[in-house]
Amino acid sequence: xxxxxxxxxxxxxxxxxxxxxxxxxxxxxxxxxxxxxxxxxxxxxxxxxxxxxxxxxxxxxxxxxxxxxxxxxxxxxxxxxxxxxxxxxxxxxxxxxxxxxxxxxxxxxxxxxxxxxxxxxxxxxxxxxxxxxxxxxxxxxxxxxxxxxxxxxxxxxxxxxxxxxxxxxxxxxxxxxxxxxxxxxxxxxxxxxxxxxxxxxxxxxxxxxxxxxxxxxxxxxxxxxxxxxxxxxxxxxxxxxxxxxxxxxxxxxxxxxxxxxxxxxxxxxxxxxxxxxxxxxxxxxxxxxxxxxxxxxxxxxxxxxxxxxxxxxxxxxxxxxxxxxxxxxxxxxxxxxxxxxxxxxxxxxxxxxxxxxxxxxxxxxxxxxxxxxxxxxxxxxxxxxxxxxxxxxxxxxxxxxxxxxxxxxxxxxxxxxxxxxxxxxxxxxxxxxxxxxxxxxxxxxxxxxxxxxxxxxxxxxxxxxxxxxxxxxxxxxxxxxxxxxxx
Numbered sequence: 001x002x003x004x005x006x007x008x009x010x011x012x013x014x015x016x017x018x019x020x021x022x023x024x025x026x027x028x029x030x031x032x033x034x035x036x037x038x039x040x041x042x043x044x045x046x047x048x049x050x051x052x053x054x055x056x057x058x059x060x061x062x063x064x065x066x067x068x069x070x071x072x073x074x075x076x077x078x079x080x081x082x083x084x085x086x087x088x089x090x091x092x093x094x095x096x097x098x099x100x101x102x103x104x105x106x107x108x109x110x111x112x113x114x115x116x117x118x119x120x121x122x123x124x125x126x127x128x129x130x131x132x133x134x135x136x137x138x139x140x141x142x143x144x145x146x147x148x149x150x151x152x153x154x155x156x157x158x159x160x161x162x163x164x165x166x167x168x169x170x171x172x173x174x175x176x177x178x179x180x181x182x183x184x185x186x187x188x189x190x191x192x193x194x195x196x197x198x199x200x201x202x203x204x205x206x207x208x209x210x211x212x213x214x215x216x217x218x219x220x221x222x223x224x225x226x227x228x229x230x231x232x233x234x235x236x237x238x239x240x241x242x243x244x245x246x247x248x249x250x251x252x253x254x255x256x257x258x259x260x261x262x263x264x265x266x267x268x269x270x271x272x273x274x275x276x277x278x279x280x281x282x283x284x285x286x287x288x289x290x291x292x293x294x295x296x297x298x299x300x301x302x303x304x305x306x307x308x309x310x311x312x313x314x315x316x317x318x319x320x321x322x323x324x325x326x327x328x329x330x331x332x333x334x335x336x337x338x339x340x341x342x343x344x345x346x347x348x349x350x351x352x353x354x355x356x357x358x359x360x361x362x363x364x365x366x367x368x369x370x371x372x373x374x375x376x377x378x379x380x381x382x383x384x385x386x387x388x389x390x391x392x393x394x395x396x397x398x399x400x401x402x403x404x405x406x407x408x409x410x411x412x413x414x415x416x417x418x419x420x421x422x423x424x425x426x427x428x429x430x431x432x433x434x435x436x437x438x439x440x441x442x443x444x445x446x447x448x449x450x451x452x453x454x455x456x457x458x459x460x461x462x463x464x465x466x467x468x469x470x471x472x473x474x475x476x477x478x479x480x481x482x483x484x485x486x487x
Contacts, residue, residue: 002191002192003191003192003193003194004189004191004192004193004194005019005020005193005194005195006018006019006021006193006195007021007076007077007079007080007193007195007202007204008080008081008187009079009080009081009082009083009084009187010057010082010083010084010180010183010184011035011083011084011086012037012084012085012086012088012089013083013089013176013180015183018076018195019195020195020196020197021076021077021195021196021202022077022196022197022200022202022242023075023077023196023200023201023202023222023241023242023243023244024075024200024234024240024241024242024244025075025076025077026071026072026073026074026075026076026231026234026235027054027069027071027072027074027075027076027079027084028040028042028052028071028072028074030076031054031071031084031086037086037088039086039087039088039117040052040053040054040071040086040087040117040118041114041115041117041118042072043114043115043146044072045072045073045235045236046072046073046231046232046235046236047070047072047073047144047228047231047232047293047296047297047300048144048146048383049115049118049145049146050070050115050118050119050122050142050144050145050146050294050296051114051115051117051118051145051146052070052071052072052118053068053069053070053071053117053118053119053121053122053144053145053296054068054069054071054084054085054086054087054121055067055068055069055084055085055121055124055125056069056074056079056082056083056084056085057082057083057084057085057180057184058081058082058083058184058249059081059181059184059185059188062181062185063181064083064177064180064181064184066083066085066125066128066173067125067272067299068121068122068125068144068295068296068299069296069299069300070144070228070231070296070297070300072231072235073227073228073231073232073234073235073300074227074231074300075202075224075227075230075231075244075246077193077195077196077202077204077244077246078204078224078227078246078248078249080187080193080204080246080249081184081187081188081249082184083180083184085121085173086121087117087120087121090120090124091172092165092166093166093170098120098124098166099127099162099163099165099166100120100123100124100127100158100159100162100165101120102165103158103159103161103162103164103165104116104119104120104123104155104158106158106161107154107155107157107158107161108150108154109150109154109155109157109158110149110150111149111150112148112149115145115146115147115148115149118145119142119145119147119155122141122142122144122145122295122296123138123141123142123155123158123159123162125141125295126138126141126159127159127162127163127168128168128171128173128174131162131163131167131168132163133159133160135156135160138156138159138160139156140290140295141159141295142155142156142159142294142295143290143293143294143295143382143383144293144294144295144296144297144383145294190206190207191206192204192205192206192210192214196242197242199240199242200240200241200242200243201242201243201244202242202243202244202246203218203221203243203244203245203246204245204246204249205245205246205247205250207250207252208250208252208253208330208359211245211247211250211357212330212331212332212333212357213332214245215245215331215355215356215357216331216332216355218243218245218355219354219355220354221243221244221245222241222242222243222244222245223244223245223247223308223357224241224244224245224246224247224248225247225248225267225268225301225302225304225305225308226248226270226297226300226301226302226305227248227300228293228297228300228301228305229305229309229311230244247268247357248268248300248302250268252266253266253267253268253269253304253359253360254266254268254269254273255269255360256269256273256274256277258277258281260365261364261365262362262363262364262365263277263278263281263282263362263363263365264360264361264362264363265278265303265304265360265361265363266304266359266360267302267303267304267305267307267308267327267357267358267359267360267361268302268304269302269303269304270298270299270300270301270302270303271289271292271293271297271298271299271301271302271303272295272298272299274303275289275298278363281363281365281366282323282363282366282372284372284373284374285319285374288315288319288374288375288376291376291378291381291382292315292316292376293315293383294382294383297383303316303361304327304358304359304360304361307320307327307340307343307358307361308350308352308357308358310343310344310348310349310350310414312347312409312410312411312412312413312414312415313385313386313387313389313409313410313453314389314409314415315376315386315389315409317340317344317407317409317415318374318389318390318391318407318408318409318415319374319389319390319391319407320340320361320363320391321340321341321391321405321407321415321417322372322374322390322391322392322393322405322406322407322417323363323364323366323372323391323393323405324339324363324364324393324405325339325340325361325362325363325364326338326339326340326361326362327340327343327358327360327361327362328358328359328360328361328362329352329356329357329358329359330356330357330359331353331355331356331357332355335359337362338351340361341407341415341416341417344414344415344416345414346413346414347413347414348413367395369395369396369397369402370393370394370395371392371393371394371395371396371470371474372391372392372393372394373390373391373392373470373473373474374389374390374391374392375388375389375390375391375392375466375469376388376389377389377462377466378453379453385453386409386410387410387453387454387458387459387462388408388409388410388411388454388459388462388463388466389408389409389410390406390407390408390409390463390466391405391406391407392404392405392406392407392466392467392470393405394425394470394474396430399429399430400427400428400429400430401425401426401427401428401429401430401434402426402427403426404422404425404426405417405422406418406421406422406425406438406467408446408463410448410453410454410459411445411446411448411459411460411463412446412447412448416445416446418438418441418442418445418446418463419445420441420442420444420445421438421439421441421442421445421467422438423441424437424438424440424441425437425438430475432468432471432475435467435468435470435471436468438467439463439464439465439467439468440464442460442463442464442467443460446459446460446463448460
């Protein structure tokens, strides 16, 4: 296979071709330092504040899709074949302010202005997709944007009024859609990209077979999917990541397949891409999914990456373990599958050999009598890392608990099932006493650590309370319904 030495993409409609792109070069540094597009700000350098928000357009099944992303943790090499839109490119029909910008002015949605470009870009993406949003939809769209000045209400008001100032049908990006789609399609030449210096090389495989070949050649390379974790390795820990293999563009890893028995997700499916289907099949995950980071991170982060990274506080492993998920891994031409819970060996160690990568996640459909719940406890309700995450799946037949999976994150060095608590429940009657016994058994399952997110005592108390909450939520004799996500 012939290799290409340059990254090619569109920036605000202009063609860009860059050679010698280092693996750890971020989009934000490129925009600000090399192109002097300084509207995008660096506030946190970890994808948390949203001041760096830009739009990235890409082709999905031949159609142009634009999403908000955090430029501070998005690597430049991952943009091959994409269209980047920054705040500088926005304009109204007559060259004046864009409708979102004018609404922000009229509703006093900006004070110091540092965060404003990021808010505008997030609201622009919302307006294009949903020009008449509800207040809740606006709040969801700006989960990933933080403001120290306005108190958010003027920003929400501006978002809800933006459609008075213009129609998305007349927006410049919509009018250019056909041409942009054709230009992006022309950038796809089916070749592997190899660029950057030898000690900081970026590799963009042509397809999944090429990915397997690349990892056989570079078994210790850093695999970068959404970069929501790896980005922080660079911006916060100054860790070298080269050679890095970028896989976020691989369509073969983005399949979402629904069968009579299971949901199969490609490892490259992002949280946003999975959300509609996974919440339809597993309704208990709807509120939980909305609390995974903010829109920018959900648009970038992948479920396979969240698993492969092996973090004990990752959001998806506990709930997927509780549902009995399996994963498929590939190395070269060979594949193997294993239960997700067996993938995590100890802190920082997973059952994945050099050169091996996750290809898909298989989640069984709910069975009759199966009661499911997912819980996320964090310091901040929105866009925060879990102190404790939990997934529960309990099967009840004839008033007796016949099976149960209780999985936790943040309670040990890996996402882990509470085997002793499960044993205390299995075979017992469905009643509060059974769950109280299981809660007591959690002390034998876990010895959590104390850190700045939560103390060990707090974590254990929370875990026990969540079992009580699960029972009260699902018990038909409970007088008042319990909101799964009220905490």
